[in-house]
Amino acid sequence: MVEFAMQHAWLVPFLPALAFVIIVFFTRPWPMLSALTAVAGIVGAFVVSAFAAYGVFTSPEFMEKPLVYAARWFSMPGLNIDVGVQLDPVSAMMIFMVSMVASLIFIYAIGYMEGDPGFSVFFSYVSLFAASMLLLAISSNLLEMFVAWELVGLCSYLLIGFYTHKISAREAAKKAFVTCRIADFGLLLGLLSLQIIFGTLNLAELAEKIPHFEQYTTFGMLSLIAVLVFIGPIGKSGQFPLHVWLPDAMEGPTPVSALIHAATMVVAGVYLVARVMFLFHEVPSAMELVAVTGGFTALFAATIAITQREIKRILAYSTVSQIGYMMLALGVGSMSAGLFHMWTHAFFKALMFMGAGSVLVALHHKADIWEMGGLIKKMPITGWTFVVGGLAIAGIPPFAGFWSKDEILAQTLSSGHYVLFAMAAFTAFLTAFYMWRLIFLTFFGEENPENHPQESPPVMTVPLIILAVLSAVGGLVGTPWANVWSQWIFFGHPHHGEPNYWVMIGSIVLAVLGIYLAYQLYYVDKAKVKAKELSRRFHGLYTLLYNKYYIDEIYLWFNHTIIDGAAKLFYLFDIYVVDGIIVNGLGHLTCLFGEGLRVTNTGRLQNYALVFFLGVLAVVIALAFTGPSAAGLIMGGVK
Template identity: 70%
Template structure:
């Protein structure tokens, strides 16, 4: 089975793609059959991905040299492209994680989407979404990856705007699509530069050629430009500042979509791309600093917004933006292992919390404001306690998964700071303060929604089994999924072995700081939102620092700034160009046309096409010439004499 899986890893994305085709053309009229086709295909992909993982992780040779097989796609003189598969610890981990989380989300969706008139269409979109992401993960060249990258964007557009009867959903879908296209344009330019300068987009070949960029006539400045252009794509796709604005609005889609986007597909694609091309960024220290700073700033920026939000899914959305910033920070300081490790743990606890939020919305009939919830854990114990596990994991409480991966990022950032004290300690401070804020805003949400007095107007009930079983599975993974990366086990460093493993001895002091920050955040949330049952302290703080509160609650007015820029600068420029086109360009063109028309009208009397007219003109010309010749000399002499 393992040997078969290694040589047939292309089946992992192909099976959900086939499910999409079958649902669209055959089973669409039968909703339950459509969901069955989708789930069976996804579970089959997960089984194959598991076998691939066993094969890769049991063979040390794949750690040093990835398994790559491909076939010719198309080519021309000086340009050939193969479509292929690359298997190494990073891609294999992603195959396993994406197929597992996507399978659980599809099972959960059978309960959440029950009775929806577009039930079959929804599952077809989920299948295509998973297929696109899995295809991106195993792509052996950047052009193939870019095509899958765009398919992922298309699927997110379709699923965010799934409720087409809602204006907000349609607008959110357009916002996501347009914003990410900005990033994709930069990425496309970067890929074109790579192909032109290095003659290939194959990942293995680029990894061999880029370190010797001077031999290919590439200066350090040009390589820096290429790296920044490539990074613009992940800025859009992974919701990094300033292209993060689409991600919170993506909550307009069904909750399983939010879980899939935030945990396993769309947004982690950008992190994965930077990790895949880290050989490029490592050659350009300036680009690495840009990646690290944008990651750290995004993590802190999104966390400061999340502390004041009221809607449960919106809080989780800004949490995702913040955690993605953590992953980018790890890549920026040169640690692929720390970034991928956090991506791994984040997939489980974030999928868990989004599906838990969906369970709450399902029970409360889409009431999303956490301030209008309360005491839900009594009526929804499975949803509530699994959500608590997710909250402990993301807050960084040991031994839950998020503690180990967050501690790894703090560790590599601190090591970076020791060698780069100026920027490094700033990054470390931003990362540690973000850890405190993360624990605070997550547990603020948990205390408001699941604990405290119940709201009489709510009548919650536990979700059906097909929704709670995925929650239980994800809760186990969120609790224990990080143990593979403990400093003592050191397994993760063996799996993701790109350079030296960063954690030799456990950084106990740093672990202690991390735990203290997490407990301080939870303690502050407990004091403000649980112990104070009337929430008077929280309200008085919001009133006292009203300007800061409004700034955070309104997301620092970034959306409004973009809206002003669009309406004033873009639309204003368009109006000016329109007037220039109408008044100047059209005026010149129409003026030339009128001049031509004027002369044409005059000339048409001389160019009649009639022989009699031409003969008359010829006769008159002869008469004029004869008159001039006969009387021209005396007249001229008389005129000249008079002048004298």
């Protein structure tokens, strides 16, 4: 079975894609059959990916040379494009993680979407979503990956705007689509440049050629290509300044939010940067750009999250911040740490989004955490599994997030990026604070008498329990002592660094301080009063953070003032200059000449005879008055 899975790894994206086709054309009238078809497709993909991953991780030869098999997709003189599969430790880990988390989300969605009129359509969309992400993860060349990349964007548009009756959902879908298209234009330019200069988009071939780029192009051109390629992940992974679409994407159903943030669209950007690390490694300035972008975004989003009130919006800014951590790790040269955090983040972020969905269903989609409270008494499974996720993301050992976040901090410090290390450490403190602010306000404290919650059904709570277990133990594969993760997931050479106990102790202290501050402000007696008083005392700062630094308003002003203003100027120029003066002016001038010529060019023979006669008469009269000399001159001219 292992050999079969490795030789037929193309089944991993194919099975959920097949489920999409079956639902669209056959099972759509029967909602539960559509759901079971979708679940069967993604679980089948998980089984194949599990066997394929086992085959890769038990075969040391794949560390040096990946398993690649492909078929010719397009061919013309000077250009050959293959469509194929590349299996190595990175892609094997990715398809295993994506299919596993997606399987749990699909099962959870059966309960969450129950009774929705678009039940079958929803499961067709998420099946295509999962298939697109799995194709992206397993692609052997960048063009194939770009096709999957755009399919992921299409599915996110369809799912964010799934509730088409809501104006906010439609606007959020358009915002996500347009923002990502801006970024994807840069990525497309980068890919075209790679094809033109190196003559291939095959990952294995580019990995061999780019280290010897002097034979093909200049360092400046390679730097430009690296920056263009990175623009795509900035948009797809919600990094500053193209982060604005991600919080608004919460308008879609909660299973979609879990898919986007934990296993599909957002992590696609991180995966692409890791996949082309051979490009960024040759351009130190591009690596610095990745690191600075990630470090700044991590802190920037964390400061916004501490003031937000909607449960899913807090989690959304948390994702922006955590993706920033991953980018920071990649930028300082540690693919192992970046992808390790992507691995652990998938578990606890899917857990918390699905826990938030369970809360929203129980409270009839009341999203303000200040209107909740005491839910853990009525919803113990949802509450305690969410607490596990909160411990994991805060970085409390031995939960998964501690090991991966500690590895990022240690690698940032050892690389000499002291400012970025300080930013990442402070972000760790803020993460613990805002996440436990959410937990204390939602699940603990005084109950809201207006709420009458009930625990979600087993189809929703069982996936929560599984993800809670994974959030607790999923990071043990990457402990400094086990050293299993870094032996397989790395760029260049395996990392065997000694554990940095000072960083470990410091990160634990910061996490505990963050949780303790949240406890004092949002849990103990009259804590909410203290928190509100604190927000009034620092009203200016609180307003700035609550309004997300007014970035959306700045973009809106830029759109309405600069873009719309420029469009109006071009419109007026077109109407009054191009159409009015040039086009219409030429038309009027032509009409004027036409009117003049129409007097002499009548088309009547008698008029032309009359003109000829008058001309001859004028010559005769001239001869009569000018005398023989003029006549001789004229006659000489005639001769």
